Amino acid sequence: MTLVNNLKDRFQNGNIVAKLIYINCAVFLATLLTKVFQGLYVNEYHFIIEWFSLEANTSSLLGKPWSIISYGFLHADFIHILMNLIVLYYIGNLFLEYFTQKQLLSFYLLGTFFGGLLFVFSQNFFPLFNGKTSILVGASAGISAIFIAISAYIPNYQIKLRFIGYVKLSYLAAFWIGLDVLGLVGTNAGGHFAHLGGALFGFLYVKQASNKEIRIFDFVSLLFKKRQKPLKTVHKSKRKAKKNTAENTDLTQKQIDSILDKISKSGYDTLTKSEKEFLFKQGKK
DSSP states (O other): OHHHHHHHHHHHHSOHHHHHHHHHHHHHHHHHHHHHHHHHTTOOOOHHHHHHSEESSHHHHHHOTTHHHHGGGOOSSHHHHHHHHHHHHHHHHHHTTTSOHHHHHHHHHHHHHHHHHHHHHHHHHSGGGTTOOOEEOOSHHHHHHHHHHHHHHSTTOEEEETTTEEEEHHHHHHHHHHHHHHGGGSTTHHHHHHHHHHHHHHHHHHHTSOHHHHHHHHHHHHHTOOOOOOOSSOOHHHHHHHHHHHHHHHHHHHHHHHHHHHHHHHOGGGSOHHHHHHHHHHHHO
């Protein structure tokens, strides 16, 4: 029971990335166990896969509308889930440095949804898939949405890779997309269409918002401070003080904008100690 309680505590206290990892692992184990028990009865029918994977035909989607989301928590094998969760761990935690946990969950679910839509569309539109039946499982579409979204937001952010060195996030995203494009005519073409659907959602969602709009999520208190109405008559000394206050406010906002631009280009860790302290003090006002 100690192990169970430990896992329960880690799940409850973990961030949304940790929770998604735990959920995916739990579903994977449940899938394996049901497969083993059903195999004992020489039963090829797999309850979890049949009911929660996304099938290519539209009639099945109408009968199982939840499968447009639930497939994003299923995986074909251990290597499949391992690779997905490694990427989710590193990219997801980087995403949380700039966005909220609620936003990450939204990107994961909506990326899964739009990836599923593109999968169904591709299977029923392109001649390549005529006469073929396939199902879709995996978290890759949701992860692609998160990956491409953060890459579009901070394209110049650099990640250190072993044996390679520092590589811009935009280059890694381009490589990620390139693999999916090359795989569109392979054995897992449907899966790669789903990845691209999630990636397209992540890119368009971030790009449609300006930097100012995105900053609102993290600095709402700075942008929506209560302003006092000016008096009709102001004494000369008060006008001078008011002018100085306005100049100081403009200077402070310029400093904030400069620091935010630096974070966007190079990451939070590149800030100096004084810049971090300044940003912290402004956030508490």
